[in-house]
Amino acid sequence: MAKKTPLQIVKDEFGSKAALAEKVIGVLDRPEDEEEAQAFEHGVKTMSNTKLLRLWNAHQLVSSKFGSKAELVDAITKARFKGGNEDYARKLGTFTLPKLLDVARQHNLIKISELTR
Numbered sequence: 001m002a003k004k005t006p007l008q009i010v011k012d013e014f015g016s017k018a019a020l021a022e023k024v025i026g027v028l029d030r031p032e033d034e035e036e037a038q039a040f041e042h043g044v045k046t047m048s049n050t051k052l053l054r055l056w057n058a059h060q061l062v063s064s065k066f067g068s069k070a071e072l073v074d075a076i077t078k079a080r081f082k083g084g085n086e087d088y089a090r091k092l093g094t095f096t097l098p099k100l101l102d103v104a105r106q107h108n109l110i111k112i113s114e115l116t117r
Helices: 006-014 017-027 034-045 049-065 069-080 086-092 097-106
Strands: none
Touching: 006 017, 006 049, 017 034, 017 049, 049 097, 069 086, 069 097
């Protein structure tokens, strides 16, 4: 059987691109300014299916394996520095979930197979 396209995956799992976009908007950090928030929502709604799926899968992996972004940052910091490092943790807190997952992979906290679902 052939591999499904991103459009087929979106339609099978979420029904429509709009439904997936709404779920992704719900899990991302929204800007507080109203104009920026509207531009942010528009940007997410017009993303490609591949990018939306990547963001959604990253959120699902972090939720199931670590619980939250903060716990993932804490796990990475402890893997890199035995006693912890507040400055490093603060910097990691500014990263996107996919980038944090890549850093976690580099520190052997997750496997490549978990990233490529």
